[in-house]
Amino acid sequence: MATHHALRDSAPPAKPESSAIHPLWVRLTHWLNALAAIVMMLSGWRIYDASPIFPAFRFPTGITLGGWLGGALQWHFAAMWLLVFNGLLYLALNLASGRFVRKFLPVSPRAVLHDFIAALTGKLSHADLRVYNAVQRFAYLFVVCDLIVLVLSGLAIWKSVQFPLLRELMGGYDNARIVHFCAMSLMAAFIAVHLVMVALVPRSLLAMLRGR
Amino acid sequence: MNKPARNPTRSISQKLDRESILIDARRELAMPSRRLFGKRLLTLGGLSMLTGCSLTDDDSVNKFLTAVSRLNDRAQAALFDPKQLAPTYTEAQITRPFPFNAFYGIDDVPEVNGADYRLKISGLVTGQRVWSLPELYALPHAEQITRHICVEGWSAIGRWGGTPFSDFLRRIGADTSAKYVGFKCADDYYESIDMPTALHPQTLLTFSYDGERLPAKYGFPMKLRMPTKLGYKNPKHIVEMFVTNTYPGGYWVDQGYNWFGGS
Numbered sequence: 001m002a003t004h005h006a007l008r009d010s011a012p013p014a015k016p017e018s019s020a021i022h023p024l025w026v027r028l029t030h031w032l033n034a035l036a037a038i039v040m041m042l043s044g045w046r047i048y049d050a051s052p053i054f055p056a057f058r059f060p061t062g063i064t065l066g067g068w069l070g071g072a073l074q075w076h077f078a079a080m081w082l083l084v085f086n087g088l089l090y091l092a093l094n095l096a097s098g099r100f101v102r103k104f105l106p107v108s109p110r111a112v113l114h115d116f117i118a119a120l121t122g123k124l125s126h127a128d129l130r131v132y133n134a135v136q137r138f139a140y141l142f143v144v145c146d147l148i149v150l151v152l153s154g155l156a157i158w159k160s161v162q163f164p165l166l167r168e169l170m171g172g173y174d175n176a177r178i179v180h181f182c183a184m185s186l187m188a189a190f191i192a193v194h195l196v197m198v199a200l201v202p203r204s205l206l207a208m209l210r211g212r
Numbered sequence: 213m214n215k216p217a218r219n220p221t222r223s224i225s226q227k228l229d230r231e232s233i234l235i236d237a238r239r240e241l242a243m244p245s246r247r248l249f250g251k252r253l254l255t256l257g258g259l260s261m262l263t264g265c266s267l268t269d270d271d272s273v274n275k276f277l278t279a280v281s282r283l284n285d286r287a288q289a290a291l292f293d294p295k296q297l298a299p300t301y302t303e304a305q306i307t308r309p310f311p312f313n314a315f316y317g318i319d320d321v322p323e324v325n326g327a328d329y330r331l332k333i334s335g336l337v338t339g340q341r342v343w344s345l346p347e348l349y350a351l352p353h354a355e356q357i358t359r360h361i362c363v364e365g366w367s368a369i370g371r372w373g374g375t376p377f378s379d380f381l382r383r384i385g386a387d388t389s390a391k392y393v394g395f396k397c398a399d400d401y402y403e404s405i406d407m408p409t410a411l412h413p414q415t416l417l418t419f420s421y422d423g424e425r426l427p428a429k430y431g432f433p434m435k436l437r438m439p440t441k442l443g444y445k446n447p448k449h450i451v452e453m454f455v456t457n458t459y460p461g462g463y464w465v466d467q468g469y470n471w472f473g474g475s
Contacts, residue, residue, distance in 0.1 A: 047364075047365065048365070050363075050364040050365060051362065051364035051365040051366040053365075068468075069363065069364065070464070070467055070468035070469050071277075071468060073363070073468075073469070073470065074277040074278070074280070074281055074468060074470075075277065077280070077281070077284050077470065078276075078277055078280040078281075081280070122229075125229070126229050126232055127232070157365075158475075159288075159291060159474070159475065160361065160475055161296060161297075161298045161299075161439065161440050161474075161475045162291050162292065162293060162296055162474070162475075164296070164299070167299075173359060173361060173367055174367060177365060200229060201229055201232060201233075202233065202236050203232055203235075203236050206236075
């Protein structure tokens with residue numbers, strides 16, 4: 001069962017001098033991804049405002065990046081290279097090193113629900129940051145998939161003529177914009193929850209910075 | 213369990229992972245260098261947030277973004293498949309009314325007199341350099357119903373009619389190994405495109421919209437229609453075109469829009 005690691009009480013809460021929680025490549029790709037995703041999101045909000053999909057909803061200009069549509073597009077289409085190549089590197093290293101299977105699997109709806117309830121009732125221990133609980137596994141796998149959808153729907157919007165298969169997969173050009181927007185919203189929700197969790201367990205921020 | 217079972221009715225603060233927070237805090241307090249590192253980290257983050265607005269005005273940042281935009285021109289040229297056709301639609305799918313769009317309001321649309329209008333051709337061409345409208349209207353005709361995609365994100369389906377631009381380029385003896393075709397327009401708009409797109413089978417020099425003579429609001433007397441490019445790359449009210457190897461830029465492109473602007 002996925003959850004017994006997270007709930008076990010044998011691990012002492014602090015044993016910082018042991019081996020790295022996150023290898024250097026995980027930390028590097030994490031922060032580069034964070035930078036790229038934030039730049040993409042903030043510039044994307046400015047692009048959205050140029051022609052809102054939902055006319056009643058606009059992003060306040062003050063929280064967007066790029067100043068005007070042309071500037072926002074420049075940021076968006078610069079950060080995309082970082083997002084895609086860093087993302088590919090992350091996936092490749094994860095798969096090649098076996099970290100993906102080790103860290104994220106198995107994950108079941110039952111385990112996620114169990115750990116989710118445990119988290120809400122304050123019974124989920126974070127003693128060992130090396131082991132992801134089921135909610136973490138689900139959340140991280142979810143955001144990886146969401147980023148893939150973001151990139152694919154973005155490609156369908158950017159190159160709707162050159163990638164006909166992708167365009168049809170997204171339900172056409174106009175629909176690809178809606179998919180892109182929804183995937184962005186889900187990513188924003190992930191970031192919000194992720195930041196709250198980091199605030200609750202500050203050690204996890206240090207672990208992602210210095211590895212321990 | 214080494215922790216007592218918790219009562220869910222207790223306050224939220226007690227639900228936090230208190231022990232681990234305390235352990236963290238004690239450790240940080242014991243090591244001033246770590247505190248300093250944390251402070252600096254926060255300041256660095258704070259600074260980058262504060263400069264968020266001016267970041268776009270910074271000259272070096274703009275130079276970098278422009279350089280990436282040029283790189284994106286090359287990436288798009290590499291992605292561009294000269295045989296890949298944009299999807300076409302049925303009469304019923306046409307967006308009505310088709311939106312008017314320009315860098316000015318509809319009241320400022322230029323009025324071009326068709327009777328004394330002459331299209332001027334210059335640059336790397338060997339054939340006829342001045343064309344009247346009747347001469348242009350007599351060229352082989354093609355129709356297309358395609359999607360116009362605006363850089364802003366919206367799109368609209370329209371029906372344009374005119375002559376295939378690749379035929380026209382060959383007819384005027386254009387050097388099709390040149391890099392660019394540039395356009396000058398009656399509304400002081402200017403634009404330029406890459407030769408592979410100019411030769412694309414769906415690139416049309418259009419004189420009609422939805423079966424009628426192209427109205428002023430859609431670009432009378434002619435609009436270059438390219439369903440493989442974003443709207444701003446499709447010049448209207450064309451009065452002059454030239455074939456060149458010198459990068460001509462464009463009205464929006466010179467302000468920061470991507471030059472290739474492909475779709």
